Amino acid sequence: xxxxxxxxxxxxxxxxxxxxxxxxxxxxxxxxxxxxxxxxxxxxxxxxxxxxxxxxxxxxxxxxxxxxxxxxxxxxxxxxxxxxxxxxxxxxxxxxxxxxxxxxxxxxxxxxxxxxxxxxxxxxxxxxxxxxxxxxxxxxxxxxxxxxxxxxxxxxxxxxxxxxxxxxxxxxxxxxxxxxxxxxxxxxxxxxxxxxxxxxxxxxxxxxxxxxxxxxxxxxxxxxxxxxxxxxxxxxxxxxxxxxxxxxxxxxxxxxxxxxxxxxxxxxxxxxxxxxxxxxxxxxxxxxxxxxxxxxxxxxxxxxxxxxxxxxxxxxxxxxxxxxxxxxxxxxxxxxxxxxxxxxxxxxxxxxxxxxxxxxxxxxxxxxxxxxxxxxxxxxxxxxxxxxxxxxxxxxxxxxxx
Numbered sequence: 555x556x557x558x559x560x561x562x563x564x565x566x567x568x569x570x571x572x573x574x575x576x577x578x579x580x581x582x583x584x585x586x587x588x589x590x591x592x593x594x595x596x597x598x599x600x601x602x603x604x605x606x607x608x609x610x611x612x613x614x615x616x617x618x619x620x621x622x623x624x625x626x627x628x629x630x631x632x633x634x635x636x637x638x639x640x641x642x643x644x645x646x647x648x649x650x651x652x653x654x655x656x657x658x659x660x661x662x663x664x665x666x667x668x669x670x671x672x673x674x675x676x677x678x679x680x681x682x683x684x685x686x687x688x689x690x691x692x693x694x695x696x697x698x699x700x701x702x703x704x705x706x707x708x709x710x711x712x713x714x715x716x717x718x719x720x721x722x723x724x725x726x727x728x729x730x731x732x733x734x735x736x737x738x739x740x741x742x743x744x745x746x747x748x749x750x751x752x753x754x755x756x757x758x759x760x761x762x763x764x765x766x767x768x769x770x771x772x773x774x775x776x777x778x779x780x781x782x783x784x785x786x787x788x789x790x791x792x793x794x795x796x797x798x799x800x801x802x803x804x805x806x807x808x809x810x811x812x813x814x815x816x817x818x819x820x821x822x823x824x825x826x827x828x829x830x831x832x833x834x835x836x837x838x839x840x841x842x843x844x845x846x847x848x849x850x851x852x853x854x855x856x857x858x859x860x861x862x863x864x865x866x867x868x869x870x871x872x873x874x875x876x877x878x879x880x881x882x883x884x885x886x887x888x889x890x891x892x893x894x895x896x897x898x899x900x901x902x903x904x905x906x907x908x909x910x911x912x913x914x915x916x917x918x919x920x921x922x923x924x925x926x927x928x929x930x931x932x933x934x935x936x937x938x939x940x941x942x943x944x945x946x947x948x949x950x951x952x953x954x955x956x
Contacts, residue, residue, distance in 0.1 A: 610955040613925045616942055617649030622951035624714075625893075625934040626944055629675040629694065633944060634682075635951055636669040641682050643697060646939065649953060653697035660690070660699065674717040676742055681722050683711035689724055689738075691745060701745030709736060713760035713811075717742060721791065723761040723768055725753075737761060737770055739794060749794035753787060764814035764832040766791050767798075771809035771823070786812065786821050788835065798835045800828075813851040813862065815876070820862055822848040827864065829879060839879040844872045850935075854897035854916045861916060863902060865894050871904060873919060883919040887912060892931050898938035905932030905945055911954065927952040 610616050621642055622635030632652060633644040643652040657667040666686040674681040679691045679700055689711055691700040705711060705726035712735070715724040720742050727735040739748040753772050762769045768789040788798040800821065813820040819832040824847060828840040845866030852863040853876075861873045861882060869890020873882040885891075885904070892907035895914075901922065902914040909930045913923040927947070934946040942953040 612955055613923065614955045615927050616647075616953040616955050618927065618953070619644055619649050619651075619951045620949060622946055623933070623948050624670060624946065625672045626937055626946070626951060627673045627675045627680075628937055628939055628944070629680075632694065633951070634673045634675055634680050634694075635946075636671060636673065636682060637946075637949070637951075639668045641669050641673065641680070641692060641697070643680075643694075644951075646942070646953075655690075655692050655697045655699070659697075660688075660702065671711070671714040674715045674722060676717055679742065681715050681717060681742065683713070683715050683724055685712075686710050687726070689715060689722070689740070691722075691742070703738075703740050703745045703747070705738065706736065706750075716761050716763055718763040719791070721748060723763065723791075725761060725770065737768065737789065737794070739768075739791070751789060751794045751796070760811045762812035762814050762819070763791070764788075764812075764819045765817065767832060769812040769814065769819055769821070769832075771812070771821075786823070788832075800830065800835055810848060810850050813853055815853050815855075818876075820851050820876075822851055822864075824848070827851070827862070827874070827879070829862075829876070841874070841879040844874075844881050844884070845870050850894035852894055852897055852902075854900075854902065863895060863897065863916075865891055869907060871895065871902075871914075871919070873916070885914070885919055887921075892933050894935045896936040896938050896943075903936040903938055903943055903945075905934070905936060907931050909947065911936065911943065911945060925954050927954060 621637050623637035626633050626635035631646050633646050635642050639656055641655040645652060660667060667684045667688050668686060669682045670685045671683050678694055680694050681691050683689045687705040687710060689703045693700055708728050709726040710729050711724055712727045713725050715722050722740040722742050724738045725735055735753050737751045737753050741748055753770050768791050770787050772785050772787055786800040787796050790797050810822055817832050819830050821828045825843045827843055829838045847867045849865045849867050854861050854863055860876050862876050864872045871885035871891060875882050887906055889906045889908040892905045895902045895904040900916050902916050904912045904914055906912060909932060911925040912921055914921055929947040931947055932945050933948040936943050936945040941956055943956060944953055
């Protein structure tokens with residue numbers, strides 16, 4: 555088994571005059587024209603990096619990298635992303651490639667390893683699931699393979715893994731016939747299997763961790779494969795034993811992940827959303843979704859309360875009061891969302907399907923600014939750091955200055 559990451563050429567430093575490219579347009583209180591100077595492009599490996607040679611202003615693109623399609627993960631000064639069958643580590647500030655890892659780095663998986671999901675990053679390891687039976691842990695420093703985990707035969711991983719308290723939790727599903735799925739608990743340091751649990755039909759949802767419990771949705775189909783009855787399982791994180799089964803009354807075979815905030819868990823089921831006390835399963839409130847089928851839930855607030863931001867399959871954004879479940883406001887964007895928003899510092903960063911990133915007040919949904927990155931669409935949820943907003947258009951990852 556090969557243990558070294560793929561070697562790649564190192565791109566030149568920002569400011570190299572070898573090539574130029576325009577920065578992104580920005581609009582808010584005023585609209586910025588495209589820049590034609592002060593920018594350097596560096597080419598290397600399968601992607602490219604664009605770096606502003608001068609200090610970028612708010613809304614300018616710091617850098618763009620060709621080759622990251624999913625929502626990335628950030629840890630320290632590094633960005634970890636997947637796309638094109640490759641795991642890539644980038645410098646957060648400059649976009650320079652630190653290392654790459656692909657199927658050519660593993661001798662015994664052939665063409666099966668296609669990393670496609672957001673990595674789960676720990677202190678020293680980056681855990682990445684593939685649309686295959688394989689989940690790997692890579693050394694964060696150099697991309698070397700630490701361990702390789704295999705799901706049962708006939709199952710592929712279907713969502714991003716989740717890391718909590720030294721354990722990686724991941725979902726795999728059968729690729730043919732029944733969609734029967736399995737929840738895996740894997741030791742994060744060694745890759746050893748701690749336990750597995752069959753969880754019924756589950757296609758897209760990732761697990762959610764709330765204290766000592768892991769929440770996953772289960773949809774049981776009738777004999778004709780129709781009319782799925784949704785339920786949520788609360789699984790003991792240490793043993794893999796089902797502690798509670800919560801019947802929320804919704805019907806869906808494509809529930810998004812639960813949203814865990816402190817000791818409260820928000821459970822989406824088709825056209826219904828329920829807030830429950832995570833440890834005991836007591837329902838605090840349950841409401842009909844103000845839109846169509848729920849696609850995502852995002853938290854925004856503090857320990858005293860806040861909002862649960864919901865998107866539906868029409869790409870509309872809704873804000874629900876977290877204590878009562880009442881609708882506070884609805885988005886009025888001219889185009890639907892291309893992916894769920896991100897929350898930071900009282901603002902929502904909402905990626906639109908027409909290539910705009912809208913900054914909305916979390917209190918009332920009012921638009922405060924619009925950023926562009928010269929692309930027609932945004933397809934991933936943003937990741938907000940101290941200086942940048944990272945968002946992908948399905949092919950390129952853009953770092954927009956805050």
